[in-house]
Amino acid sequence: MKALARWLLLLLIAACALELFFIARIALAATVDPQSTAFQRSEAWRIATHKNLRWRQEWVPYARISDNLKRAVIASEDDGFATHDGVDWDAVEKAWQRNALAEERAARQAASRRPPKIVGGSTITQQLAKNLLLSGERTLLRKGQEIVLTYALESMLSKERILEIYLNSVEWGEGVFGAEAAARHYFRKSAAQLTAWEAARVAVMLPRPKYFEKLPNSAYLAGRASTIAARMRSAELP
Incomplete structure (x- = not known):
């Protein structure tokens, strides 16, 4: 029993140390641009072990990213970004309901062996918490940690800074990360010039x-882009 208690204590200390490390990373991100995210490092390793590494990323400050892109991403991914506290619980509840229905349909059609389509309901801040610090696994423990880190991001960073880091680090293709790399990859122009x-x-x-x-x-x-373009006018920037 003593040995078990010792191991449990060590696990608790390790878990606390990890959380403190994450909090320190978030505090540092308030003033220092992150050089990479956990997701980017994972992708770099995957690409490097299977093919020649093609990597595009260039950090640009918030002011050099087109407001069009900021509004488009908010309209597409998280239309309440400027006002919520990090987690959109209504969206999470709707995602759970859709996933439950998808699993029921998959169970009825088990012979097809097609996995159900899983939707997330994550806000921009949640996506940043996951990509910046966590692994890509989908477990309740990892989701709980994501929510804790989401509230840490919202309390320690401004909305503008959260969006700046997100737009500079999110994946936009195989080895394509950040707004500047995406703009140059798809349109041969800078992120500041996107229509x-x-x-x-x-x-x-x-x-x-x-x-x-x-x-x-x-x-x-094409159809979805037209829908988002129409919604952009009402997207609120931080």
Whole structure:
């Protein structure tokens, strides 16, 4: 029993140390631009072990990212970004309901062996917490940690800084990270020069960027981009 208690104590100390490390990383990010995220390092390793590493990323300050792109990403990914406290509980509840229905349909169609489509409901801040600091696994423990770090980000960083880091680090294709790399990869121009339609076009790629990179003429992308472009006028910037 003493040995078990000792191991449990060590695990608790390790968990606390990890959380303190995460909090320190977030505090540092308030003034220092992150050189990489946990997701980027994971992707770099995956790409390097399977093929020649092609990597595009260039940090640009918030002012040098087109407001069109900021509005498009907010309209597409998190229309309440400027006002919520980090977690949109209504969106989370709706995502759980959609996932439950998807799992029920998959169970009824078990013979097809097609996995249900899982949707997230994560805000921009939650996505940043996950990509910046956490692994890509989907467990309740990891989701709980994501929510804790989300509130830490919201309390220690401004909304503008959260959006700046997000736009500079989010994936937009195979080895393509950040707004500047995406703008140059898809439109041969800087992130500051993106038009409203161009911004909407890249914003709608975010849920599945590597997939849509291979389908540049997708009818879905064109239709969804038009929808987001129409919503951009009402998107509130921080």
